[in-house]
Amino acid sequence: MSDNTNQDNGTNTDRRELLKGLATVPVFGLFLVNLWRKMRRDALKKSNLLADLFQEKSPPTVVSDLSDSRHLNLGIIGYGGRGSHLVRGAGFATKGWTDSASENARKNKLDKGFETFMQQEDLNVSLVGVCDLFDVRADQGINASKNEVRPSGGKSLESATRYRYHEELLKNDKIDAVIIATPDHWHAQIAMDAANAGKHVYCEKGLTRTFDEAIDLYDTVKRTGITFQLGHQNRQVEANEKAKQIIRQGLLGDINLVELATNRNSPWGAWVWDIHPEGNSKTIDWDTFQKPAPNKIGFGEEALKRFFRWRCWYDYGTGLSGDLLSHDFDAINQIMGLGIPKYASSSGGIYYYKDGRDVPDVWNATFEYPEKDLTVLYSATLSSNDPRGNRIMGHDATMQMGGQSGGGSVHGFIVKADPESTRYKERLESGIINSQYPIYSYSPGSKQIDGVTSATSRYFANKGLLYTYREGKRVDPTHLHVKDWLDAIRSGGQPRCNIEVALHEAVACHMATESYLQGRKIEWDPKNRRLV
Amino acid sequence: MKQFQKGSYNLDYSTYQLSGLVVLRVLIGWHFLYEGVAKLLNPYWSSAAYLLDSKWLLSGLAETIVSDPVLLSISDYVNMWGLTLVGASLLLGLFSQYTALIGMGFVILYYLFAPPFLGLEFSKPGEGSYLIVNKNLIEACALWVIYSFPTSHIIGLDRFFSNPESN
Known part of the structure; x- marks a missing residue:
């Protein structure tokens, strides 16, 4: 009898042990059941919502990689704030910019400007001509053309030539294509001169200063058949x-x-x-600047304001x-x-x-x-x-x-x-x-x-x-837009912001x-x- | 009366005390487990948003983590898996005493990365109103209680690894 009781007690104790040890396992089961229900509900909701709406496609890729197919020589006309950004997009930054950008990245780890620039693809281009009416900016453009700090291991290149007038730059037979980043009133004339000289054109927006200029430029680009890109990096x-x-x-x-x-x-x-402290009648060619403008004024304080x-x-x-x-x-x-x-x-x-x-x-x-x-x-x-x-x-x-x-x-x-x-x-x-x-x-x-x-x-x-x-990798759309243009030049295709949509x-x-x-x-x- | 030997302390729980402590442990475990699993299931989740909003002592550390993709993905993995494992451990009562401490470490870090102190403004709107004390701090203290008053050797898988004499 007593043996049996002991045995029963033993079994009961074992069972109690087991129950206590596993007491919270049902809660874990409850968790899993609820998790499964929630996941199923979310999945159902998503499929109900998306089934007939989205056929997810992978994001558009950049025009196929043609950068190694043909070396191109570039000229920049108007190396101001926007011009310098475009030239950076092509792979050339001034020493001042690379120094301060790398310093900024060192000071603020979240500042990815330098990293983004250095990871840009090498577009296989040289900057051989710089045209600007302000000496300081022209010098900066020259500086950028020969800076040793270049993205993706690009070689450092020879110094670009400075041109005072865009006509002179366009006479350089070595130059295949030009980036135009002057104020809008010069866009049409320079772009048409470039097209007539057989140079491919990347022109900043807005396309032109007037409606008539836009029509003339459209016709010129169509007639000459050059590769034209308007600067809408969006x-x-x-x-x-x-x-x-x-x-x-x-x-x-x-x-x-x-x-x-x-x-x-x-x-x-x-x-x-900002009005540049070195801006004066000696460093700025004011007469050339205002040549296409309907109203003209003499050089002075007002002209400086208007220039900058x-x-x-x-x-x-x-x-x-x-x-x-x-x-x-x-x-x-x-x-x-x-x-x-x-x-x-x-x-x-x-x-x-x-x-x-x-x-x-x-x-x-x-x-x-x-x-x-x-x-x-x-x-x-x-x-x-x-x-x-x-x-x-x-x-x-x-x-x-x-x-x-x-x-x-x-x-x-x-x-x-x-x-x-x-x-x-x-x-x-x-x-x-x-x-x-x-x-x-x-x-x-x-x-x-x-x-x-x-x-x-x-x-x-x-x-x-x-x-x-x-x-998932951050890239500068300006770089992609310049690349898109260069790829179109090499392939003979149309860039994304071609003259048709530019006219719209x-x-x-x-x-x-x-x-x-x-x-x-x-x-x-x-x-x-x-x-x- | 349940009794067990821990260091030089003898802890006796009444059934009410034991129930309360186990319920607390299981609820915190559930909370951790779902926080972890929800992050694991969301491919877009990252600790970056939380870290970027960090203020006070650890904001520099937060910035270092966020600016380095490797550190950031380590932080993401530690959070996702840490919360999941701590949660499961507390819920099931397996190694709960240790994981209670780890869990406490997590919540104290969350508290310190974004403490609701006077003068600190956070861009993410809070779900309640807090002054110095917030739910993270309270959960950390609750985990301290769970560590100090262990229950997994009585109710939980740890029971199978502990000395039955002392139970």
């Missing part, structure tokens, strides 16, 4: 290509309204740029139109393939920067596409930094790009369903889609960290003009500018290629 931004896919798949439904916005709030952003802050006057550019609307218009044209609008009207004024400029600092433009049942609104201010972003508004969903809700990261975008959407009606009702939360968000490089800090950098980054991502941008911007200047609605007559 053409290389992955987010724009993703957005294009989504719109093409009809995710947004009918789109009748697009809102584009520019918000800046700093003197730099309003083109009040040229965007503030219609004599040299078109203000917000050519500088910033052009970027946003080209981006939306890239995404939606809009072409030239039928009508444009615009209004605005000089409300904040009463510093003698004649271009508006608050300016709004409307573009109408009756055949597409679409209106594009552009609204710009230079005295508020509130990042409104760009919005493509469809009956079924809205895409918000850049600005505050840029997918939580630089130049991403989000898509939110419309509560009254027809397409998503059932899914909205069943709770699969919630109109409060994005149904799609695109934030490139979300695992990458950039030290994009200054307000201006952030502005550009939000617009996708500073950095883009290729396979130019005509749209000039229609809006003319509307402001003439105080009336402007109509595009495509048959006779003129503004009515």
Whole structure:
């Protein structure tokens, strides 16, 4: 008896031991069951949401690698702020820039500017000619051409030749292609001279200062058959290509309204740029600078202001139109393939920067596409930094790009369903889609960290003009855009911002500018290629 | 009465005390486990966003980690797997005393990377209102309690590895 009892006790103890040891295992099981249910629910939600909407394709790759096929000699005409960035995109930075960029990277580990430059592909080009009307900048261009610090192990090269006039540079038979980054009033003349001299052209935006110049330049490029690229580096931004896919798949439904916005709030952003201390009548060729300008003044303090802050006057550019609307218009044209609008009207004024400029600092433009049942609104201010972003508004969903809700990261975008959407009606009702939360968000490089800090950098980054991502790696779209042009020259193909789309941008911007200047609605007559 | 020998201390738990401690251990374990698993399942998750928002003493360290892709991926892996393993360990009661300390280390680091001190502003909105004390600090203290009042040798897999005499 007692033996049996002991045995029973032993078994009971063992069982109790086991139960106590495993007491929390059911909780673990409960966890796993709930985890599985949640994962299944998420997967179902995702497949319900995405099945008929997205056929995810891999991001577009850069035009195939042709850099080693043929060495090209480049000339730069206008080595200012933008010109120096473009030349860096081609692989040449001044010693001053590489020194300070590497120093910045040493001081701030999040500053990836130097690393991004050094990882650029070697484009197999030489900078052999530099043309600038300001001696200091011409010298900097020369300095960049022979700097030993070059990306991806590129060789250091011979010093470039300085040219005072672009005509002289174009006479150099060794030069295959030129980058034009002068103020806008010189673009048309130089680009046409270059095309006529058989040089390929990369021209900064805005394409030209006037509508007539744009038509003339278009015809010249077509006639000469050179490879022309307009400097809208947003053409290389992955987010724009993703957005294009989504719109093409009809995710947004009918789109009748697009809102584009520019918000800046700093003197730099309003083109009040530094007047170089070494700028004077001896170092600046003022007469040549103002040659194509409709109004001319003698050299003096006012001329210095105009030389360094040229965007503030219609004599040299078109203000917000050519500088910033052009970027946003080209981006939306890239995404939606809009072409030239039928009508444009615009209004605005000089409300904040009463510093003698004649271009508006608050300016709004409307573009109408009756055949597409679409209106594009552009609204710009230079005295508020509130990042409104760009919005493509469809009956079924809205895409918000850049600005505050840029997918939580630089130049991403989000898509939110419309509560009254027809397409998503059932899914909205069943709770699969919630109109409060994005149904799609695109934030490139979300695992990458950039030290994009200054307000201006952030502005550009939000617009996708500073950095883009290729396979998760940060690259400068300016570099990609220059490469795209060089690859097209070598392959005989068309670059992404060729003269056809360049003309769309130019005509749209000039229609809006003319509307402001003439105080009336402007109509595009495509048959006779003129503004009515 | 449960009793066990630990160093020079004798810890006796009443059933209520034991239940409370086990429930606390299991709940914290669940929380850690899901925090870890959720990160493992999200291909876009990275510790970078949290680190970038770091203020105070460890902000320099955070910046060093974020700026170095290797360090950042180590930090990501340590977080994802650390939280998962600590969570499972606490939940199942396997080596819980040690993992309670490791877990405490994690939460104290989270606290120190972004302490809710006067004068520090964080860009990520908090889900509550905190002044010096936040839920991380409380969870760290709770893990201290779990370390100091171990239960896994009574309720948990550790029972199979401990001396039955003392249970």
